[in-house]
Amino acid sequence: MTKRDAVFLAGRQALYEIHKYSAAIRSGDLLFVSGQVGSREDGSPEPDFKKQVELAFENLRAVLKAAGCTFDDIVDVTTFHTDPEKQFEAVLAVKDATFTEKPYPNWTAVGVNWLAGFDFEIKVIARIPQGE
Numbered sequence: 430m431t432k433r434d435a436v437f438l439a440g441r442q443a444l445y446e447i448h449k450y451s452a453a454i455r456s457g458d459l460l461f462v463s464g465q466v467g468s469r470e471d472g473s474p475e476p477d478f479k480k481q482v483e484l485a486f487e488n489l490r491a492v493l494k495a496a497g498c499t500f501d502d503i504v505d506v507t508t509f510h511t512d513p514e515k516q517f518e519a520v521l522a523v524k525d526a527t528f529t530e531k532p533y534p535n536w537t538a539v540g541v542n543w544l545a546g547f548d549f550e551i552k553v554i555a556r557i558p559q560g561e
Contacts, residue, residue: 436460436496452492458557460496464509464550465489474547479519482549486523489551498555500527505554506536512548513540520549 435451453462465488467474467481475481493499508524510516520538528534534553544550 436492438491438495453496455496455557458559460493460498460502460555460557462489462492462553462555464552465492466544466547466550468547478516478548479523481547482516482520482523485549485551486527489553493553493555496555496557498557501530502555502558503528503534503553504556506534507552508536508538509541509544509550510538510548511541511544513538516548 433451434455436453436455438452450463453460465485467484468488469475469484475484490500493502506524508520510520517538524536
């Protein structure tokens with residue numbers, strides 16, 4: 430069995446150690462990124478919803494970069510929302526500003542009732558560039 434090839438961000442590994450998971454796992458030419466939330470440096474949720482979504486995307490960008498990827502490498506997106514009907518416009522604004530060129534990655538949005546104090550989470554699968 431191949432050992433997991435974990436990706437961590439400098440300075441944030443303690444968060445993952447506490448909860449016993451990795452920020453992302455490389456498997457072949459794929460990168461599986463754990464759900465990213467709009468957490469501030471201290472791990473607490475950003476209270477402003479749109480800023481929380483923007484921060485979740487920035488946290489995602491940092492994990493992708495640590496693995497040698499960008500948003501252009503994403504093939505699959507799953508987002509989780511505590512109040513999709515009220516939040517969708519703000520989420521779409523950030524998503525549309527991030528994914529600006531066709532073909533867009535596929536996307537699944539899921540309404541949930543709990544995200545550990547957060548209101549939005551995003552997880553992705555990306556293809557790791559191979560010396561292009």
